Amino acid sequence: MKINHKFQLAIWLLLAPFIIFSAELEFTASVDRTTVGLGETFTLNVSVSGENISGVPSPKLPDLPDFNILGRSSSQSTNISFINGRMSQKTTITFVYTLSPKKIGKFTIGSCKIDYQGKTYETQEIEIEVVKSATQKPSSPATPPPSGGSLEDGVMVIAVPSRREVYQGEQINVSFYLYTRYEIENVNLTKMPNFSGFWCETIYETNRLSYHRKVYEGKTYYVALIKTIALFPITSGTLVIDPMEITLTVIRPPRDFFDFFGTAQTLSIASKSISINVLPLPQENRPEDFCGGVGNFTISARLDRDTSLQGEPVNLIVKIGGRGNLRLIEKPKLPAIPNTRILEPEIKDNIQVSNDVIKGSREFRFPIIPQVDGEHIIPEIRVAYFNPKMKNYELIKTEKLHFVAAGTVRAPAVSETGGLKVLGTDICYIKPDSKNLSVEKMVPPRYLSLIYLVSFFIIGFSFFYQRHQKRLLLDRAYARKIRSGSVMRRNLKEVENYLKKNDAKNFYSALGRTIISYLGDRFNIDASALTREQLKEEISRANIPEETIRDLMDVLYNCEVIAYAPADTSGKNLLEFYKRARDLINRI
């Protein structure tokens, strides 16, 4: 037993690090590539995962003096798994930063930090090697601009916002145009504006500059669209869009015969800052169900299945679709669904651009775990959003949904609520003491088989009885034969009476009648109407010995003779004759 305990302890020690690990956060950082060309972009993914991390803050990025941060976004996913009937939930939030290097060389991205529940987590440092861009052609050494005219006047970047005044959360598009009067090449985006205070989504990004002619401030320029970005202000007030910086090489036309190819010069240009006036959303009439959406939306909800077996979660998918700041929409407040547990939703975005408008949908996937069997009804879900065109709040809602749960897992519910804990199982305890323990038998009592004999006898008897009753009804001869005995016995009693009175005349006459009626019943003939000779013929057909018939005829003869011809006979003779007659009847 001691060895067993030690062995168990060893297992616990082995498992301990994993158990502690799983209870905390996992915090990692990674880049999509470690070698980057100058002017190219790469992404830094910082992900936080763990159980129930809904309140986790954004990570603090290290100082990145050698990189431009071009954009940031985040995504969230939830992974629920059931192992041995226990549910484990893991949520991962990934913060994605788009970076571009400023110069060539080897740089280090320092560790990102996050403070969560009093603990500080750090990621490992990542090394990035910045090389010359593969797409970048070697540029000729920079030469000072010729004294003739200002190059900057001939080349410029202009940022054009679609509107100057928007509501918080309303979309504005900012387009960056390149204006040039010269032939240019090697256009590189070196600095994207920070767009702080906005959620931005790229609508258009050029691969190849396509120019058209345009007159601007009295001069003819070739204009190309570099980039269009949709911006959704997160805060209200005056927000400033920083300049965009570009490096490019200008090729000036040859000024004289010797300057055959002209001169090439690399220079850096920037757009002007733009300020946007962001109006706050109206405070009055703001509904409680406001989810942060600004635009024009619709809502729909569905369940991925109608039935839940053994406590499987049913996913409630709430989809908010339409135009607007989809990524800023918060999860809708679900109404209370009794006897269920609702977990944190997994969020899935599907964003498209059409006609410079951000469209798409945001899906919230709520796993719902039923706690009791039966039908569960999900009431309508209400969400309000702000419509900037109408300048008011609008309410949208889903239909009622329902599902049926069966065989819900009870064990986890018990272990989670209250202090009840299952420590182990054992066999049931012994039966109590007894005052008088009876001796039992394993083998059934075989003598009960006799009851089967009785039963079959009862059924067999019923068959015979039924047959008899049927013949009595249908077969007259049978009925007479069966009744003959009792009739005869009744008649014989009369005869015996005469015998006792010693009345010879009546005795013989009654005895004769009795015998004839009995014979009639037995053989189903009308005996009283027949002569003795005829009677003899009838009886001889039956299987009766000759001698008996002869005897019978003799008795009948005597009865007839003595009944009608009175003679002197003694009582002793009567008794003897009676016995002889009875004996004869019994023999038939």
Add this chain to the structure above:
Amino acid sequence: MIIFLLLIFTSDSLTILYNEGNKFYAQGDYLSAIASYEQALKFGINKNLYYNLGNAYFKSNRIGKAIIYFYRARLLSPRDRDTNYNLKFARNYRADKDITIQNPFFIAISNLFHYFSYRESWILGTIVFLIFSVFFALFIIYRTKYTIIISIFLFIIFFYFLITYLVWSSEINRKLAVVVVPEVKAYSGPGEEYKEILIIHDGAEARILEERNGYYLIQLPGGIGGWIKTENVEPVF
């Protein structure tokens, strides 16, 4: 003197030894409890005695013996929850587990025909058949609708008891045996000189197919089997 008296009143001595075993069991002295219970068994059998003996064997880590006694207790009182639970518990506790997953429909049917014990099904079946024969006789004579309906109903009940009885008899006649030693080797023939083919552990259930030279040819649920010494296994019934 006391023992002499005990021998005279068998039922009393059964009770006294049973209660004595319970006392030992409560103290945790399972070996003494087993001895008392085994002694009590010489005076007669009882479902509680079988059950407690199974418990005592289980507590002293003899799973095979425990399973045998739980099976026997179940034959006498198939509706007892504790007995069924402990039988299941002990069977799950074994080293060699049954891998077969049983169909819930099959389990429900099996439970239906194990509701009444071997003895009960025989006695009740007989009585029901007697009542049936009376009603059937009445039907034959009087030909009324009610008598035939009651007869058919009674015959169905009788048929249920008949099946229950047959299920129990087939279980008894199956010659189920349980390994009662911690570990036993099975050979390819009746003798140690044959090739060793299996190692079977305490509590494994097998059917006895044949007996020869002090060896049983046993077959495990999966179909495999071998020859093992008779003292290592014990038939349940």
